[in-house]
Amino acid sequence: MANATLEALRIRMQFQIDASKTRDERNRMGQFATPPGLAAGILRRTPALICKKKGIMFMDPAVGTGSFYSALLETFPKHGISRAVGYEIDTHCGALADDLWGDAGLEVRVGDFTRAEPPAEDGDRFDLIICNPPYVRHHHIPSDKKRHLAARTLGSCGADIGGRAGLYCYFIGMSHAWMRHGAVAGWLIPSEFMDVVYGAPLRRYLTDTVTLLHIHRFDPNHCQFNDTRVSSAIVWFSKQKPMPGHAARFTYGRSLESPSQDGMIPLDVLRTSPKWTRYPAMKPHATRHYKGGVLGDFFRIKRGLATGGNGYFIMPEDEVERRGLPREGFRPVLPGPRHLAGGVVQADGSGNPVLERRLLLLDCRLPEDELARRHPLLHEYIEKGRKDGVAAGYLCRNRLPWYSQENRPPAPILCTYMGKNKARPFRFILNESQATATNAYLMLYPVGKMAAAMADPEIRESVWRLLNGIRPQTMIGEGRVYGGGLHKVEPGELCNVPAGGISGLLSG
Ligand SMILES: C[S@@+](CC[C@H](N)C(=O)[O-])C[C@H]1O[C@@H](n2cnc3c(N)ncnc32)[C@H](O)[C@@H]1O
Secondary structure (H helix, E strand, C coil), rough: HHHHHHHHHHHHHHHHHHCCHHHHHHHHHHHCCHHHHHHHHHHHHHHCCCCCCCCCEEECCCCCCCHHHHHHHHHHCCCEEEEEEEECCCCHHHHHHHHCCCCCCCCEEEEEEEHCCCCCCCCCCEEEEEEEECCCCCCCCCCCHHHHHHHHHHHHHCCCCCCCCCCHHHHHHHHHHEEEEEEEEEEEEEEEHHHHHHHHHHHHHHHHCCEEEEEEEEEECCCCCCCCCEEEEEEEEECCCCCCCCCCCEEEECCCCCCEEEEEHHHHHHHHCCCCCCCCCCCCCCCCCCCCCCCCCCCEEEEEEEECCCCHEEEEHHHHHHHHCCHHHHHCCCCHHHHHHCCCEEEEECECCCCCCCCCCCCCCHHHHHHHHHHHHHHHHHHHHHHHCCCCCCCHHHHCCCCCCCCCCCCCCEEECCCCCCCCCCEEEEEECCCCCCCCCEEEEEEEHHHHHCCCHHHHHHHHHHCCCCCHHHHHCCCCHHHEEEECCCCHHHHHHHHHHHHHHCCC
């Protein structure tokens, strides 16, 4: 049968396989097939990266129904490929790949790639690995399996992958032992590894063990998959130590063929940068030693309160009154960011926020027997929380008493740290009230000279204006981005944001 006919059949069968499984099953097995156009695009980029033009030995360690093998046949002449091997753990997918591509030269090995023995001789290893590995998140990987994966990856390439990494990190590391010296690999993986802590060993592998050739990061607002929200990157490298002064190509945009951003980033820059998604938008010569300091120099930044059940712990002020609950068991708390469109929370004479939506947070430190004596109605409410299972939740059962909250005094500045609007994903809020905040916000507590200076209301307002004047791209560059274009900045990342003119407020 012609390749095009086989590919049309494959796409139909893949659709049926996907439809026969639940989302949870597919998450646990990492079964999200590469769209055919994307597989073809990845293969089209490959001849420019691989020196060998004949006798190529190809492998896909997670072959599925063979999308990459199909694209390989379209890209390389048949006589250019001397051998092709695909691993697949799912017997149904594996049998189908074998039926479709067996006669066309693909050797399908139905089994677990992470348990397979790599060839002992360099001559038996592969020249080209192209793979969309299972992403399977770490909480779906049992700990004994994680230990096995970590040990084999360390043995294969020296990368010490940590317990929070997804299965794809181990796949890349283990495949090292299957690659011939000088072989090329192209991996379609979540771009998350470029920014997160668990991605650090993989980033080190890419800068120090192999020669990183090219990373294309897709615009997260244009998800490549129809059936899962993940922001993707394609990472190409060759198995050889990098030359001194080597720079890797970084591209970004909706399409691999015509990226909207393109730049060469030296490995020396990548080695010291914990965030790679800022490239190529950020120029590599931009210094990390900002003249005006970073926000962490002026603020202690903490995540807001995780209550363990906002629906139970937070209620409108009038409901507290209606239930006859004592005000001293509660403290004011700010509503979510969408209720604070103005950006400034004013206070009344008692420090309560002047807002239409006034909320109170249950935060009581009295022991239960005393509570029962002094405030029987609140005690009843506590009993209800226990009956409804709130007390048994992870956060609550680790607090003493479970109906008290962690210590989070009101902060004068809050940051909304999640957002989809690329033009302005994050906002700073000036909080003049004594209300605390939940983990819908990051809380900025001024330290040192800044704490003294911010006692002055004019300085407080100037700080707030300057913070909101920080370019969105600067904040995005320190944060991370998830599938669907959700931008997020964690407390440690916000600390690294350049503080701009804020230090000027302290001079004199
Ligand atoms: C993300 S899908 C990609 C499939 C195919 N290569 C494609 O691009 O359409 C990953 C595949 O890896 C398979 N898989 C998961 N764990 C595996 C393992 N330990 N060994 C081999 N294959 C595995 C899954 O069943 C799934 O078919």
